[in-house]
Amino acid sequence: MKRFLFAGLALLLFGAFLVEAIRSYPGYLLVMIGGDVDKRIELNLWVAVIALLLGVLALFFALWLLRSLLRGIGGSVSRIRFGRQRVARRRLTNGLVEFMEGNWARARRQLLKSAPRSEAPLINYLAAARSAFELGFRDEANELLAKAEACGEDTRLAVALSQARMQLLDKHYEQCIASLERAKQVEPKHPALLQLLKQAYYRLGDWNGLRELLPELEKHANMREEELQQLELEVYQHQLVDATSRRDRDKLREIWQGLSGRWQRNMELRGLYAQQLHQIGDDVEAEKQLRWLLNREWRADLARLYGCLTGADATAQLTIAEGWLKEYGENADLLTCLGRLCMRNELWGKARQYFDKSLLLRSDPATSAELARLLHALGETEEAAKLYKEGLMQAVADLPQLPMPDQEAPLLGASA
Numbered sequence: 001m002k003r004f005l006f007a008g009l010a011l012l013l014f015g016a017f018l019v020e021a022i023r024s025y026p027g028y029l030l031v032m033i034g035g036d037v038d039k040r041i042e043l044n045l046w047v048a049v050i051a052l053l054l055g056v057l058a059l060f061f062a063l064w065l066l067r068s069l070l071r072g073i074g075g076s077v078s079r080i081r082f083g084r085q086r087v088a089r090r091r092l093t094n095g096l097v098e099f100m101e102g103n104w105a106r107a108r109r110q111l112l113k114s115a116p117r118s119e120a121p122l123i124n125y126l127a128a129a130r131s132a133f134e135l136g137f138r139d140e141a142n143e144l145l146a147k148a149e150a151c152g153e154d155t156r157l158a159v160a161l162s163q164a165r166m167q168l169l170d171k172h173y174e175q176c177i178a179s180l181e182r183a184k185q186v187e188p189k190h191p192a193l194l195q196l197l198k199q200a201y202y203r204l205g206d207w208n209g210l211r212e213l214l215p216e217l218e219k220h221a222n223m224r225e226e227e228l229q230q231l232e233l234e235v236y237q238h239q240l241v242d243a244t245s246r247r248d249r250d251k252l253r254e255i256w257q258g259l260s261g262r263w264q265r266n267m268e269l270r271g272l273y274a275q276q277l278h279q280i281g282d283d284v285e286a287e288k289q290l291r292w293l294l295n296r297e298w299r300a301d302l303a304r305l306y307g308c309l310t311g312a313d314a315t316a317q318l319t320i321a322e323g324w325l326k327e328y329g330e331n332a333d334l335l336t337c338l339g340r341l342c343m344r345n346e347l348w349g350k351a352r353q354y355f356d357k358s359l360l361l362r363s364d365p366a367t368s369a370e371l372a373r374l375l376h377a378l379g380e381t382e383e384a385a386k387l388y389k390e391g392l393m394q395a396v397a398d399l400p401q402l403p404m405p406d407q408e409a410p411l412l413g414a415s416a
Contacts, residue, residue, distance in 0.1 A: 088117035092124060104131040115147075122151040126162050133166045141166060157186050157193075164196050173204040194221040198231070207238040236263060237272055244276040252276060267293060271302050278309060287311035291320060298324075300333040307337030314344045332362040339370060348378065365395040 095110030108131035115124035125148035133141040149159045160183035167176035177200045183193055194217055201210040214232060217223055223231075236259060243252040256264070256273055263269055270293055277286035287309045290302055303324070311317045318341040325334060339354035355371035358364065368391030376384035393399075 088114040089119070090114075092118055092120075095124070096127060099127045099131060102134075104134040107131045108135065122148050122155050122158065125151065126158060129162060130166070133169075157183055157190065160186075161190075161192055161196065164193075164200075168196065168200055168203075171203070173200045176200045177204070177206075177209075189216070189220040191220055191222050195223075202231075205238070207235050207242065211235050211239065232263070233266070233269060236269055240269075240273055240276050244280050247280060249280050249282060252280060267297055267299075271299065274302070275305060278305065283309040284312050287317065294324060298328045298331075300331065303331070303333045303337045307340035310344070314341065317341050318345055318347075330357065330361065332358045332364065332367070335361070336364070336367045336370065339367070343370075343374065348374065363390075363394055365391040368394065 091110045091114035095107050095114065098104075098107035098110060108128050111124045111128040111131065115121050115128070118124050125144045129141045129144035129148065132138075132144060145159050145163055148162075149155050160179050164176045164179045164183070167173075167179060177197065180193055180197050180200065183190075184197075187193060194213070197213055198210065198217060198221070201207075201213060210231075214228075214235065217231070218228060236255070239255045240252060243255055252273075259269075270289055274286045274289035274293070277283070277289065287306070290306045290309070293299065293302055294306065303321075306317075306321065309317070318338070321334070321338050321341055325338065328334065335354045335358035339351045339358065342348075342351035342354060352371065352374060355367055355374070358367045359371065368387045372384045372387035372391065375381075375387065
């Protein structure tokens, strides 16, 4: 309140001073144009001062008005321009949401509408291409990928990865690998690229290509240790089996020798290698591998296989297997193995004992057949026939109960 009083008092004093100055110093202002006496303007000094002040105020007002008008026009243009961009961004967002939800038709429509005004048209075209692919429009998907690649120089990798994913889904594995190999020239250590290559090689069954890729997967693919180890194991297993199916003994040995010591000590892989050696006819090497394994870990399936091998020294084989009997105890599989090794050493009575013990622990068609043919060779044909019958009935245990000739009750067998 005091400020207003002081301001009002100051204005009154200034007004009084101004009136007194105008009255005391009337003065005038003479303006001559071009030096011509007839072209002159004479004004009261204070009128001229007031007119000048009003002119300056009018000039500032005109400038302010012009500036406001220009701002208004610019704002309208911006609203029109950026409003379209906001619409494009909204459509892009909606399209990506539909894409993530798997609504391919809606996603494709929204993404293609917003693409011309999108700030990131690459995203629009890539997602629209995948949506078109999911809808079955393969040609359109390829056209959209071409538009995506034309968006800039740094789009080659993104386009190649998108194309490779579609080829992988279409089961065009060779084309997928070719696309990824081209992209690999741009970014050889890209994790997603390596993962796609792994999937393509795996589904194609190209175990050699996958084996060459393993070091890069280990370094750059961000795979969990357990997943990588399982993949390595599968690759090596398939390579060993493939070499055996081609009856290529040298290739089988080459693959095994190319493994690291860690993998050669792997029990599962070494056991498979021994089985492949047996199938390919290299029992001597298979016996060495199985002996190494069974000296460290008991495995019933490998013990049965050991009894089928023709090693370099049958007597040594029997001695080694009898050592396992002391270490691991009586086991049906090991006893069958020992019976076979005794037959290889022509120890007929001892073989019969081992087979009998094995059958006491577990009924088994293979053991019954082994004992039956031994008894048949020894002249005990009736006992051999009985064992053959028992072994056959064990092997075919799901026979239905059916009436038989001259029998009141059906032949024993499992119900259907």
